[in-house]
Amino acid sequence: MAAYKEFEERVNLAEKQRGTKANLVMETILRLQEEFSIQEIELACPNVSRPTIHRLLAVLKNEGMVDCIVPGRHARWKRNG
Numbered sequence: 001m002a003a004y005k006e007f008e009e010r011v012n013l014a015e016k017q018r019g020t021k022a023n024l025v026m027e028t029i030l031r032l033q034e035e036f037s038i039q040e041i042e043l044a045c046p047n048v049s050r051p052t053i054h055r056l057l058a059v060l061k062n063e064g065m066v067d068c069i070v071p072g073r074h075a076r077w078k079r080n081g
Contacts, residue, residue, distance in 0.1 A: 003081025007065055021048045025056050035069065035078050 028044040041053050057077065060066040070076035
């Protein structure tokens with residue numbers, strides 16, 4: 001549960017540092033199942049571009065919050081925690 005708390009704090013920090021689209025994507029990732037796809041994020045956030053989603057996932061991956069478990073066209077991601 002501590003990891004989720006930390007993730008929520010990062011989402012709140014990101015909201016202050018970034019725009020609302022980034023916040024929307026991060027909140028969506030928290031609501032999705034532990035494993036998710038970019039397509040699931042796109043369905044939940046239709047006004048957010050794929051490049052924006054990719055950038056946010058890269059940031060979260062660098063911070064150790066998510067990992068890409070199946071790379072490629074049909075990539076699957078996993079929330080850490």
